[in-house]
Amino acid sequence: MQTIVYQIKDAVYVNLTNRCPCACTFCLRTKAPGVYGSPSLWLEREPSAGEVQEALGAQDWTRFREVVFCGYGEPTERLDVLLEVAGSLKARDPSLRVRVNTNGLSDLVNGRPTAALFVGKVDCISISLNTDDPDEYLALCRPKFGPAAFPALLRFAREAAQAVPEVVLTVVGEPVTDLAKQTRCRALAESLGATLRVRPFENGTRLFPVP
Ligand code: SF4
Numbered sequence: 129m130q131t132i133v134y135q136i137k138d139a140v141y142v143n144l145t146n147r148c149p150c151a152c153t154f155c156l157r158t159k160a161p162g163v164y165g166s167p168s169l170w171l172e173r174e175p176s177a178g179e180v181q182e183a184l185g186a187q188d189w190t191r192f193r194e195v196v197f198c199g200y201g202e203p204t205e206r207l208d209v210l211l212e213v214a215g216s217l218k219a220r221d222p223s224l225r226v227r228v229n230t231n232g233l234s235d236l237v238n239g240r241p242t243a244a245l246f247v248g249k250v251d252c253i254s255i256s257l258n259t260d261d262p263d264e265y266l267a268l269c270r271p272k273f274g275p276a277a278f279p280a281l282l283r284f285a286r287e288a289a290q291a292v293p294e295v296v297l298t299v300v301g302e303p304v305t306d307l308a309k310q311t312r313c314r315a316l317a318e319s320l321g322a323t324l325r326v327r328p329f330e331n332g333t334r335l336f337p338v339p
Pocket residue numbers: 148149150151152154155156157200201202230231256269
């Protein structure tokens with residue numbers, strides 16, 4: 129039995145894949161098989177769009193305010209399935225909030241510009257930024273695309289801000305306590321048309337609040 133959807137607070141999360149082009153030093157996947165009491169998020173097989181829709185259809189929708197494509201992997205590795213499911217959710221209920229949590233490398237993963245594909249299907253794209261420094265980004269996130277990754281992330285963020293109502297860049301780790309870095313990351317986010325969110329440290333079982 130594999131976990132295609134799971135719940136955190138008032139959101140239902142969709143686990144499309146375990147593939148990811150990064151190997152972040154802070155990745156939760158290296159710490160636990162799941163998050164906040166969820167079953168294991170390691171997939172035996174990637175679910176089809178139909179299987180995801182079936183799993184979502186079995187949920188008690190009175191409990192949820194938001195659907196988040198996240199899971200134990202990079203959701204844009206399965207961009208076609210993500211867009212198909214998100215599109216059908218929004219077609220059924222335009223008021224439902226749909227968010228994608230991503231590393232921002234969709235264009236490199238898919239080999240083409242992709243931000244415009246989210247129009248009308250997604251309300252918020254949350255992109256893991258973590259630093260304003262390209263070299264530090266490489267050391268922290270270890271993307272398989274190498275130095276091409278950081279500029280591609282910034283380009284995707286800028287184009288996504290034109291495509292969907294809300295783009296949030298997130299930072300975790302040092303910028304939480306390094307206020308100068310936090311200020312630089314916020315300025316970078318705002319220059320791209322996004323906002324910045326400082327994420328608490330997480331270990332998959334409890335949240336470490338932002339100081
Ligand atoms: S981008 Fe996300 S899933 Fe991929 S290695 Fe980094 S933290 Fe883990």
